[in-house]
Amino acid sequence: MDFDYSPKTKDLQARLKQFMADYIYPSEDAYKAELAANTAAGKRWSALQTIENLKPKAQAAGLWNLFLPVDSAAASGYEGAGLTNQEYAPLAEIMGAVPWSSEVFNCSAPDTGNMETIARYGSPENRERWLKPLLEGKIRSAFAMTEPDVASSDATNIETRIERHGDEYVINGRKWWISGAADPRCAVYITMGKTDPDAPRHSQQSMVLVPADTKGINIIRPLNVMGYDDAPHGHVEMTFENVRVPASNILLGEGRGFEIAQGRLGPGRIHHCMRLIGLAERALELMCRRASARTAFGKTVAQQTVTQERIAEARCKIDMARLLTLKAAWMMDVAGNKVAKTEIAMIKVVAPSMACQVIDWAMQVHGGGGMCDDFPLASAYAHARTLRFADGPDEVHRNAIAKLELGKYAPRPVEVEMPITRGC
Structure with missing residues (x-):
């Protein structure tokens, strides 16, 4: 590399x-x-x-x-x-x-x-209808996957039904943590659900494009994140009640939902992790500036040994997370997402936890100011903490990493299922 x-x-x-x-x-x-x-x-x-x-x-x-x-x-x-x-x-x-x-x-x-x-x-028609205005910034979109009634860290649990009725698909289900769905510019949902509950476990799910103005879509409520509602982007709970879309809105074909999700979430995890690294860098900068400008017990906060230890540890943690994320990105480029699955899982564990820790230290240096919106740290912490769930919770990724590591010493290859969960 x-x-x-x-x-x-x-x-x-x-x-x-x-x-x-x-x-x-x-x-x-x-x-x-x-x-x-x-x-x-x-x-x-x-x-x-x-x-x-x-x-x-x-x-x-x-x-x-x-x-x-x-x-x-x-x-x-x-x-x-x-x-x-x-x-x-x-x-x-x-x-x-x-x-x-x-x-x-x-x-x-x-x-x-x-x-x-x-x-x-x-399809070419769907790219013309949705991709073109998205790339031009004229509309926004949402990804409807996570559900409140099941543990969505295991995406095979998802219960939303996508049933073929002639030339249409009929969608029924309940979703939550659907990011951007309350934005009035949101024009389309990529929706995941089961087209065949009797198919093999990873061939039951499909993804379909659902125009946001389709009859039967109901926004129930916005969800706050540790006290923040994240408006105007936000996350909502919503239902699909006999929502009908043309059969041509299916992506790739029935039973291909997991395949699509793996292709979608690999790059997304890189993006999330690098954005978190940038957020942690900003927190470290604010921490250093605040520590140098405040005096306690006869010397600046920056001169306190505990502050120096935390600044040093933050620098180490940020750089380690960055290098691991860049390695994962490089492996995806040269060998593909499947080969890079261990590194992708590792960065998804490392980066959010690192960001939470660094932001927490920065909040501590800011004293009471770190807890309010006079500084961007409190909202940054809520954002970073959320990403320990988005694109797969820590526990699921750790489980996958451990199985891949144990597989190196198993008498026969171990097939590991990588987590597929919501993407913010």
Whole structure:
């Protein structure tokens, strides 16, 4: 593995960092103020103009759809940056320093994973209808998978039914933690459910495209995350009641849901982990600045041994997580997702836990300020803690890693099922 970034990546890194410095960081207060005003006016699900006004600037700067990989760009017929996973990873890290900034560059979840899914597995008609406006930033999307009535960390438990009735599929089920579904710009759901409960365990599930304005879709409630509602993006509980869509809306074919999910979640996990690394870097920066500016017991907080130990440990943890994530990205590029499954599982355990720890230390240095929204740390912690569930809980990934490790010493190969759970 070459630890140096490609010239193309270095150029994009420099341009992206400059954009963040020129537009994103200076807009953080405006973002908070607009969000508060919309909430007070009862319009918290409205698109924020702070973000919308920056999107044309990102497009003009050539920093749009950076996530779209070479194969998806070729399959879709639309142009992205054409980066590999390894090339895109450090860009996701830069954007991750401010969680809402990814949307400015049309690189936010769940749209990125959904666009790649439609590009790879959608029909030409579905790509024209949904992928084109998604890539142009005209609409948003959601990924409807997790359910409240079953342990969705085992996706074979999912009970939503997708039944063929003539030229249509009829969908019935209950979902929750469906990210972005309350956004008025959300125009389509990629929905996972069972088309054949009697098929082999991993051939029961399918994915289908469901227009958001289809009759029978009901948004029950928004879900808060440790006190934050995440508006205007957010997560909701919703139901599908006799929702009918054309049979042509099926992705890849019946029984191919798990296959699609594995293709979707591999890159998504890289994106999530690198964004978390960027968030941890921001927390460490704020920690150092705060510690250097505050005095307690006759010396700065930065001079306290416990603070120095935590700063050093944070630096080590961040760099270790970054190197492991870049290795996973590199392996995905050179050998494919299946070969890289151990590394993908490891980063999904390491990065969220690392981010939670570093942010927690930064909150401690900020004292009471770390617990309120005067600083971005409390919301950052809630965000990082959520990602210990999204794309597979820690326990499921650890179980997969252990089985893969034990398999090296087994008398016969051990087949390990990688976790398939919701993607934020």
